[in-house]
Amino acid sequence: MYDRRVPAEDLDLLPLARVPRQARSREKVEAALAAATDLVRTEGVEALTLPRVAEHAGLSVGAVYQYLPDRDAIIAVLVARYHARFEEVLDGVVERVRRTASAGSPDPLADLLDEVERIYAEEGVARALRAVEGSGPAAERRAHKDRMTAKVADLLVLTGLAPAGRARGVARLVFTAADGVLHEAFGLEDDERTALLRELRAMLRGYLAPAD
Amino acid sequence: MYDRRVPAEDLDLLPLARVPRQARSREKVEAALAAATDLVRTEGVEALTLPRVAEHAGLSVGAVYQYLPDRDAIIAVLVARYHARFEEVLDGVVERVRRTASAGSPDPLADLLDEVERIYAEEGVARALRAVEGSGPAAERRAHKDRMTAKVADLLVLTGLAPAGRARGVARLVFTAADGVLHEAFGLEDDERTALLRELRAMLRGYLAPAD
Known part of the structure; x- marks a missing residue:
């Protein structure tokens, strides 16, 4: 899993498709967001697709999909x-x-x-x-x-x-x-x-x- | 043809795919641009496609295509x-x-x-x-x-x-x-x-x- 530390914050306040409850799920969402941030910085907005974000985070597409189903959701x-x-x-x-x-x-x-x-x-x-x-x-x-x-x-x-x-x-x-x-x-x-x-x-x- | 008056201006300075030379061609390009402006005002950027602009200007797609081949060209x-x-x-x-x-x-x-x-x-x-x-x-x-x-x-x-x-x-x-x-x-x-x-x-x- 992509292990870059993200600042602690309240995931509950973000417009996620579903709010993660378990610690393990919350870590996955944070990893996906850190990976997405890194991708947009290094490769631009175009890189923000579900498969690329999941890959960059070291997660399965299915694991990310339930929280961040598509590009618009990731950007939002x-x-x-x-x-x-x-x-x-x-x-x-x-x-x-x-x-x-x-x-x-x-x-x-x-x-x-x-x-x-x-x-x-x-x-x-x-x-x-x-x-x-x-x-x-x-x-x-x-x-x-x-x-x-x-x-x-x-x-x-x-x-x-x-x-x-x-x-x-x-x-x-x-x-x-x-x-x-x-x-x-x-x-x-x-x-x-x-x-x-x-x-x-x-x-x-x-x-x-x-x-x- | 869409007949709304557009301010006189030098078409030669615009980034057209091809610069119209004849008066009749210049009129067509001006009509296409007036139609495109009207479309973006009334329907938004999404309406700026070659077929929609040609239709709104009362011109054939072919007539517009040589000067404004696609959406990016029209926007530019x-x-x-x-x-x-x-x-x-x-x-x-x-x-x-x-x-x-x-x-x-x-x-x-x-x-x-x-x-x-x-x-x-x-x-x-x-x-x-x-x-x-x-x-x-x-x-x-x-x-x-x-x-x-x-x-x-x-x-x-x-x-x-x-x-x-x-x-x-x-x-x-x-x-x-x-x-x-x-x-x-x-x-x-x-x-x-x-x-x-x-x-x-x-x-x-x-x-x-x-x-x-």
């Missing part, structure tokens, strides 16, 4: 997991800001961008998944954007970077613009990427300066 | 035309700013956003083509982004909104962020779209304030 689960990862990062930043609010918050915007850049920089996995994203279900992309916008809005209100009445509109702009720019940045050469991310920070800082 | 030409349209809008703004530079330029950023919003608002055609864009050739998307970035950089230098040394990086950010936000905006309800576009303008104005 990878995209959901990718989205969940970004949402967790943002939850973490919101949580830290909430805890340190009384102690005077440091720089949540920089924290957030650092973490997102770290995810994107990891072995090309995020970039590959980002490429898959467009093939995933549109409803899930919409729901993810809405959840991210709500979290960014919380962060803006907590940090005083936007008044509550305007926070949702500002958050939608910040998430949409940053998402598009990060996507673009990680297709560029190192020096161009660095320059683009520096400009993104400058723009967001100017826009999000605390109004007093 | 629609995307190229869609890109050309935005590049023309930007050229127009640059040209106007260049002419009025001595007379003191009014507000080129507002002009540009007004024109782009006008294109997007037109009957859903731009939105539909934007959806097709992801299916087009990646090299053409890259080349379009590079051309748009170069034009925006010219505009920033002409208007004094960015110093020449930093213009390219700033232009890349502005184009990427605005492109992502506009795409998002035209999938929203009217009031949310208005709010998002208002925030986009506020962010760009803050970022692009003339440094003196």
Whole structure:
């Protein structure tokens, strides 16, 4: 079986055709997802077929089929997991800001961008998944954007970077613009990427300066 | 033949399998492209097959085949035309700013956003083509982004909104962020779209304030 470690996570939250209950079944699903992630990174979206994923994971087609019956199912689960990862990062930043609010918050915007850049920089996995994203279900992309916008809005209100009445509109702009720019940045050469991310920070800082 | 008027343009610049020379052939290609645009708007990308486009244009499959042999060819030409349209809008703004530079330029950023919003608002055609864009050739998307970035950089230098040394990086950010936000905006309800576009303008104005 393909033995690459995947981050612990709640398989119950993923849109699997069937939720694995036994530890052994859960390991198989995790192995299949790790193999699928590796395949999309090394060979692209085209490699995401049930037989290829099962083979790469060292599992039988039948074992994978019950949880991830076809290409669309595999893509939907990878995209959901990718989205969940970004949402967790943002939850973490919101949580830290909430805890340190009384102690005077440091720089949540920089924290957030650092973490997102770290995810994107990891072995090309995020970039590959980002490429898959467009093939995933549109409803899930919409729901993810809405959840991210709500979290960014919380962060803006907590940090005083936007008044509550305007926070949702500002958050939608910040998430949409940053998402598009990060996507673009990680297709560029190192020096161009660095320059683009520096400009993104400058723009967001100017826009999000605390109004007093 | 499908008789909807298409804007005059140079068919020679489109990636057609063969460039039509005679007036009659050019009319057929324009009718096929108008029909393809209409199909993608009303029925989505899936409708873009050679037989459907020929039928919708009132042409024989053979007549269309020599210029637009298959779905990929049809998509590539629609995307190229869609890109050309935005590049023309930007050229127009640059040209106007260049002419009025001595007379003191009014507000080129507002002009540009007004024109782009006008294109997007037109009957859903731009939105539909934007959806097709992801299916087009990646090299053409890259080349379009590079051309748009170069034009925006010219505009920033002409208007004094960015110093020449930093213009390219700033232009890349502005184009990427605005492109992502506009795409998002035209999938929203009217009031949310208005709010998002208002925030986009506020962010760009803050970022692009003339440094003196």
